[in-house]
Amino acid sequence: MNFFLTIVLDGLIQASWLFIVALGLTLVFGVLKILNIAHGSFYALGAYIAATAVTIVAAHGLPPSVGFVAMLVSVASIASSVGLLLERGLLKMFYGRDEVVLLLVTYAVFLILEDITKLIWGVNPIYATQPYELFGNVAFAGLYYVGYDLVLIPVSVAIGLAVWFSLNRTITGKIVLAVIHNEEMSVSMGVRVRRVYAVAFAFGVLLAALAGALTAPKISMQPGLSSDVIILSFAIVVIGGLGSVEGAAVGAVLVGLARAASVHLLPQAELFMIYLIMTGVLMLRPEGLFTRETARRI
């Protein structure tokens, strides 16, 4: 029983940060119809920036709580400006092209960002462990957990609820939903679709970077981080259905549990398991678990 609980808790902890990454990916796909390969790079970017912020704060002798806040603030400000800059400066030029071409544009961005992070932060692993001790250790049903890990779960639930609420219950959110459903109609109703694009992309980048920042104290930052994360978040959004917030949540929990289960029962089969689930879902429901099939325009 304890073993089972370990798997579930580990899975939920994994799911919490994966959900934040996947939420950004699925929103960007929903609004801009771009499957963003560079999304993992934004996660890595967030993690690296967070590490720098934490290190600077620690060097000034300030407590880790200040480091935690500094890391979130710096990541949020840098990531949203990077997102806006990329959308306005680069992606804008490729709108109207085939979705596969746009995929390759983001692949190019992925390659470029990969080297930029190497140029700035080098290739050696970087750590930022100070905030990890912030919430102490928690004994739970005979198991010991790092408080920071457990805090991640409510944080991601809160982010998910906030996004769901602002999408479904506010005017701005309804405009975004209108763009997701039919952008031509939205344009003719006077919605500034291009502006929605820019904001949605920046927000997607922000979410990825935020997830990077939140996990930064748990992991070591090194090259290859971005391709590992993107491959997981792809699986999540495809399982849940591209463009669906609920789908991202269910996909994240499924992938998190599958990861935790295979780590405990069959280590190394981790990636295999996740992609097996993804293949199964695609075979049975190619649109993903949470997307309704749309009528095709001929």
Added chain:
Amino acid sequence: MVGLVAAATLCGRVLPTWTLSLATVAASNALIALGIVVLARTGNVSFGQGLFFAAGGYGVALIANAWDIADAVVQVIVGAACGGLLGLMIGPLIARYSGIFFGMLTLALSMVFYGALVKSTALGGSDGFNVGRPSLFGMVFTDPREADFALYAVSVVITGFAGIATAILFHSELGLVSLAVRENNLRVEYLGISAKRVVTINFVIAAIFAGASGALALMAQRHIDPQFAYWTTSGEFVFVAILAGYQSVAAVFVASMALELVRSFSNLYLPNTWQLVLGVFLLGVILFLPRGIGSLWTRDERRKSGPKAATKVATKEGVTL
């Protein structure tokens, strides 16, 4: 075209050693990219060609080690057969999907294979294993320079003939129907042709090319590891295909060589930023040559059909938000 292949092969005699190995890699990459182009003509881009690339490579490595097959040509045939068989198994399943789902499903399958390969300790896990140097028609090469040339010749000749076959395919009934499937698969179905079958056949051809390419890559590296099936490997092949565009077969070779040159030069002069150079290069090509390198010397086929059709297309594409 046969003469062109022969000339390219003899060219290898005068090329310096470093270009020779570069051209060998470029030729084997061109072969798999050729498969992606064949498939892309039906409107579907595979992001998991690494699956067949690895299947061909591992198939050859295992069979060569088990039955002591060292001949390069036989190895390529074995690789192509492995890729093709796997393609035949997966093709009919995957032909039901299109667009982004097609790409995602191929990616997922290749990642399942990657995950299985990393896990299998019998195949060396994530380290992979080594294989011996191949021979050619009973000739065993001890001089490394001669062996390099033999490998180059095999790669260029095989890729060259695959290119010729593809050029014929493009003008055949199947090749033309493939273009129709890309434009609108439902209308093709209404005309009484199974669009799924067209996609499946093209998929199997792409898988055969990828398997053969895996065998060539195995011979060039004499080592195989699960990286063959990783998604960034597949991404690179799609990169070559997009660079080339889908109008010309020759463009695939030019694109593959261009990529290898850009990669090795930026590796040499900008060792830490070659991916950055590659990314900028890719963005530049997508932006300024939307139809790929091939559009530099092939005339736009749509423009040939008269100014009326051209303006119609132009206005249709001109609609933006």
